[in-house]
Amino acid sequence: MNKIFLLSFSMLVNVVQADLVSIDDFALSKVDGEGIGLVLEDFIFNAGSETAGGGTIEISGLKGSSGQDVSLHVSQFYILGNGSIRGSVVDGNSTNIGRLSNPFNIELIDGDDVGVANKAVFEFSAPKLHGTTSVFTPTFFNQIGSAGDFTGFNTALFDDDTTTGSRSSERPDIGISVDLEIAAVRTQSLNTHYKRLSIDGSRLRLWGSYDDDVAKTGGRMEGELTLNIYTHDLEFFACNSGDSFGDNSCGTSIHFNDFAAELQLGWGSSQPATFEVNGDGNFVFEIKSLEGICGGANTGIDGCTASSGDQSTDVVERFYSSSGPFSNIYMGEVKVGERSFGNSTISNLQIEYLKVSSHDL
């Protein structure tokens, strides 16, 4: 019994005296990155309209530009297996969020491997891309004279029954129907539906940083977000308030068919992204400016490469190469009502600087 008390006492003391210290390279090299996998199998979520006094999701406190009260009443919010026909097929129509062989993952990884030197990095990642590293083939990468048509889109991700058939059960239909209430009058039901949505390859990485690494002051959290969105169809339409898909008041839609977006926001410690909330309650999202990356006056047609030859030059050259951060967006077909407006593309978008801050309207 004495042993028990002694052990308990000593453990408590140890907890109190523990201190967080930086993990050194040697210890970091032993981090194996097993992490925690998250999988939800046979998953069905369907929040419907109010029944027998039951609760609903309601967003209030919004205003119109002239000050009238605005509320959003969520009449349906669903995550179902594909083929749900805008959320109308619920029973037995389950989906999988990840799978055991390719789950959502939470893990601590070695920052040296992902452009954040000498730090451990927290990573939350969606299942890896299946069978391809990207649905896009990069286009012309800033080379004069080689601009051509964007032909690099790989539609394999949408071909469920062929190359990626085993993953089709992991691409849910997701939708939300919202009744819009303005000045106490419900005016319209707005509907958004994703068919076969996938965010494979997405990941969020977070790490700590200081303004002054030596004095350890100005501490903050930094990160980078890789956000991939693939869907066979993103559809918007409207009905009279209280109505839903299938009712006569629901009119023609706007469709974004075969929509794919691969966005990279932030690029390791070279260009971290930050998200902060000010004291006044507004948020600031920033992707760090590349200002100063040249290490000298930035004159001359070659920009950075003409003014410095140090490591920073390598960083900027990598930024503008295929290993740099870039985003692509593709819509196979934009359709308004019965009119088709073909495909649309934003290719090799690079963000040298972005700052977004909110304010009251």
Place this chain on the structure above:
Amino acid sequence: MINFLSKLLLLLLLPLPFSYAQLVPIDDIGMSEATGQAFIAIDQRTEGSIDFTKVSLGIDAEMLINADLVEFGEYARSGESLGSDIRLENFALGEVLSDGTIAPFKIKDPFIELAFEKNSDGSGGIQQDLVGIRLGFGKAKGAFTADIKSLSGKLEIALEGSLQPIKDTATGIAWLATRFMSGNTQVKSTAVLVDEVGIPDGIRAHLIGVPKGTAIECAGSGSCGLAGLLQYFTAGEGFSSSCHILGIGVCYELSTYRTLEIGDNIGRDSDGNILRTANGGVASADYSDGLFLSFQSKAIEWTDSDVITHDGGFLNIPEGGIQVNFEQALHGTDRQRTRYIDPYFN
């Protein structure tokens, strides 16, 4: 060796040091102090048979972005030779100045707007057909850079500056007519999207020019001497041929305007050149309203805009925000640096 009882007791005791804090429900007073910043506003209005629902975002954004290609509406369109409604190559918003600092492109209060047409549902009721979607940039200012290969929408450029560049390029009867006009005379006109014969055409345009029937006029309030005679000669009419006034070409390839500075009240010198700071930034400019991109299946006049869009993709670049002098009109505008390693610069 720790036996089972030891392990059990240890597990029970270990959480104790961490259990002082407790999650408790927030009470009404506490809840009432949650501000819930209202950075979203939702409005509806009806105009004729069209309902509009507009979601405005209280957001200030500043950016320097580049893209190899921005293309909207690539499909075969009857009567058009170009393949896309909008095709911008080597696109950028914002610029890098000569000292390496960034002059960001700025937008304020962007919004998304949907347009619905009320039609019969065939059984005595009304259905709401979605006929358009618009992404508005709210207020905007900064450098808009691109090789504009095809543009559908509205772009209006104010031409204003000295007559000298016109005199320098004039030949034939125009040379004779302008010999006795002072090169310092300030003249002006307006250029819009046109087709090859100078007719205003905002669908898949690759030319911008003084439209048929429009003249170059005296810019000052008083007399501008013999240059005032120019107002009697209009593009494509009388003594002028298509896209010409007295032999002077007045239609220009959009792609020669490589950087357009968007903004109102941009500071300019007497020749119409933008006043710039030592590092090349625009010295002064206000925000300009009206930059938006939309897709619609029919002509729509959107909220807070007097621009009537046509079907398809439509990019509206604000009226009055862009001005070039005649030197720039004839020879294009330089491309500003938009990347830190920039193969397209100038």
